[in-house]
Amino acid sequence: MKKYILVILLSILVFTCKKETKNNRQGLVTKHAMVVSAREEASKIGSVIMKQGGNAFDAMLATDLALAVAYPYAGNLGGGGFMVYRLENGEIGALDYREKAPLAASKNMYLDSLGNVIPNLSTRGALAVGVPGTVAGTFEAHKRFGKLPIETIMKPVIELAKKGVKVTQKQELRIAEKQEDFIIANKEPILFSRAWKENDTIKYNNLAETLTRIMKNGPDEFYKGKTARILAKHIQENGGIITEEDLASYKPKWRKPITFTYDDLNIISMSPPSSGGICLAQIMKMIEPYDLHELGHNSEKAIQIITEAERRAYADRSFYLGDPDFVNIPQEQLITNSYLQDRMKDFSFEKATKSEALAHGKVEIIESNETTHYSIVDAFGNAVAVTTTLNSGFGSKLFCEELGFFLNNEMDDFSSKPGVPNVYGLVGAEANSILPQKRMLSSMTPTIIEKNGKLHMVVGSPGGSTIITSVMQTILNVHEYNSSMQEAVNLPRFHHQWLPDEIRMEPYSFSSKMIHNLEQKGYLINEKDSPIIGKVDAILVLEDGSLEGGADRRGDDEASGF
């Protein structure tokens, strides 16, 4: 009997200890500076640059370019992105280096003669490519805020490309999965047209040469130099419409970020042409009046409130949002308390709202928008949040062998035809229709959070339409449920985007009883289509000023710092 009691006591002890370790699970903690990104190689290069006296913007250029080498699935020279920054003195800002529609693009370019969307045309091959913004954007950020010379920043990246990068297990699977697409999108076999295996090393010699030219000649090399000529020719030879003129006229744009409060947090996020900041603000403002902490993490009621807020925000996204250089967005009105309280007026815990019965809210328009995210905090106290993408994994799958990189398929983020879903199931309206030189609406949500006037968190995620809700759940995990940064990014996630009218849940993460209860209330639950939702990389400033990294367990993500 005594023996049994001892066994029971020991089991309780082991169980409690396990729980403790889990609850206290922290990511890497460093004192001064940190980079958290999708690949260890990229985080390390960014961190080393800061150790050499560089700031967050130097590290941004280094990390971005290193991801283009080490993480060709989403890291890129042939894509675009968004950056939100907060300087050590509290100044904030944002940089838009989103791709643009080519000059020869037109509203119905992906429709057949009957007005139907032609399958795959906006997702695969040369016609899916938007004018890339990454080189212009990362260099622009460096020009304004960087400290170290370009050579110091780029040399380790070029060395990495020459030395090569080890294939991870996840990468082996991704490359194998896309073989057919590579054949369809490219006339000739490409670097990835073979069964690369885990632990193989891929050397990127052509990319190293391209990077060397960019290092010597600056971003003009990519937009007006030899690289531009090779790129435009390659895209056109493969049936695309991007010209040298498109490349020469590309410019990144400094934007004013979206700012809003949630409890005692001041949240700074990306403005249009990303929908990220506005949707994040709308959802968080709609859920703010409820005591989520009291209701419990991922509890039935918490899931209902968040779902209903998400449904309403994504309905607005679909109607109102697009490139602010082309459409009037009622930005201020969409995030006011009164409008958002009104939006939630018909919510009830008893029954799901039906998306078909819910449209965008009424706002007066007054005249007068496979990815990767990284977070950086430097030793001076500056922070940058960057999300960059080729859109789908390996973008359009069109690879320029001579230059050594993939081209995006960002054109699919436009609404090819109002009401017809894109690759993420998102529907759009006129505000996001295609026009020459317009930027396609995005969901990327690089976000920085202040608490008590000080830097608190840097956060962001890939995941298409699920980016916004992944970022939001990570913030809530820390703020409402006291998770560590690592725990906050690891916890299971769910997602609703108005249409399709379903709650997507990561499988094996939510109890069948709760799922049953939600179904009884009229919610459709989909646990099949999203094995993972988002892949968040974030940094939390701890009480003593040190930094905790959250590198998502869902990928090969790593934090590095000192």
Ligand code: DON
């Ligand atoms: O800009 C956007 O919203 C999309 N092109 C992002 C793509 C993405 O996150 C893919 N990752 N899984």
